[in-house]
Amino acid sequence: MDLDKYPMLKTYTVRENTGSMSSNRLHMQISFAMMKLLELYKQEDFTIVMDCIDDVAIFKTTPSGSDIITYQIKTKDEKSQTFELKALAGKNVFYKLYDHIEKLDTYIKEIYLITNRPLKYKKELVDAEYIQFKNLSDEIKVVITDNMSQSESYDVKGLSSKFVYSFIELSSRSHKEVAEAKLNDFLVEEDINVTLIAAKALYRTILDILLTKQDYEFSLQDEINTVLNKKSYSKQEFEELLNNTKEINTDSITYTEIVTLYKKECEISLRQESSYKRALASIKEKGNKYPNVLGLFNKEIQQYISNVINTDDDITRERLLENTKELFHTELEKCDEKKMLGLSESEEEILYMQNIERVMKGE
Structure with a gap:
């Protein structure tokens, strides 16, 4: 990964490595990352980073420049109906999201909070597929900005338009099937003719690659370049995997x-x-x-x-x-x-x- 395109990252301190310690509970993040991989393939050059800067981060490189999109993914099982806004604020979710503005504002394009259950505050439910924080109701924004204001940068930068909330319908039971179905659709669209057995094998290979990236444990003292190389998967690497699969079949x-x-x-x-x-x-x-x-x-x-x-x-x-x-x-x-x-x-x-x-x- 070329850090020359992201010079601010050279002095970036990676976040606490708690996710990698519990990767068995984070398979939904892998399914999400796989779907982003398939979605972005036809577009610009990109690299997916697992469980480092955030749960999932995407580094995009275009002729006009480079930017980063981060995804914080919160999930609950089928028994839970909603995510309580106050509970998220109580865990400093929004304050931690603001860390991206504080450290990487120049390169951050969007900062996503994603939940698989609607967001709830009092009697209000938010289940929009895409809505900027600044367009949420005033009552909800007060709770969010109160939590964000713990950041030293908040007084200067305020509620950035880069913050986005997104509700996705993924469950702990269905996310693997959804990701595998997306891969099968992708193979048809890309005219990659393989058997169902080969398609399943390819799905397991991508799953293993992303799981390995997510599972890599690092020290907070490790250099960011070393960490990112171990935690990232690029479009070029995915393209090579597809070419190998086509050749084999x-x-x-x-x-x-x-x-x-x-x-x-x-x-x-x-x-x-x-x-x-x-x-x-x-x-x-x-x-x-x-x-x-x-x-x-x-x-x-x-x-x-x-x-x-x-x-x-x-x-x-x-x-x-x-x-x-x-x-x-x-x-x-x-x-x-x-x-x-x-x-x-x-x-x-x-x-x-x-x-x-x-x-x-x-x-």
Whole structure:
């Protein structure tokens, strides 16, 4: 993450790291972050930061400049009907939100308070999807600004128009299903053709990535750049994950091509034929569990294959397959020791064949 675009962050003190200590109770934040990831993908460059500056923060970079949007997410289970405004103020929620104005006002574009139950004060309920604090009723604003006024900056800056309240209908039971459905819609919109099994595997991968970012524990003495690198996930990283998923699920070689291009001098037994046909399907399943791991191997393998093809005029597919296997087999074994991929002999061969054909086709 390039802090040169946010120089004020170089002296920023990260907030108390309480969220990471209880990440098992914060899965709804991950679902929210995943949905923002899908929503913003077609737009400008961005990086999502988990549980550091706020529950979720989004750093956006546009041709006109850079800005930050923060999200404080408050959730209750189905038994609770509302969020009492006084209770939130009693926990200094609004005073803590004002910390963003005090420390990052130059770069902050919007500061969201999000709840999954309506906000209540006396008999008034607020359930707007988007409303600036300054447009709330006077009675509600008095409670909020009284809490914010504890900040030393409040007398100078007052109630900023950057503060936004948003009610979202997410429950502890449904948020995962909602996020997964959003991902499936996204894959259709982006014309990424994968099976339902592959889509579920991709959902779990994104979930694991964001959970790892959220779970990373840091000391308040750690440098902000170190913390942000561990807590952030960028559009570029997400794009790479999508590309790896697409590549893994693209049929680069068929069984007929295996026989005609690589085994034409061999007599393949029925057992071998069955093994190759099963491996063509199972390598996708294994790759979808670890798309970034397999994606990294594919890049290294393709680079080697491309170099060999460009420098050895006499290389054949059969010999290139053997050379590639000899070079990369040990690396794959090391990966398997970590219980990742676990490719069979047939799957490993197909992995190399696939990458040879990708290079040959210029994919």
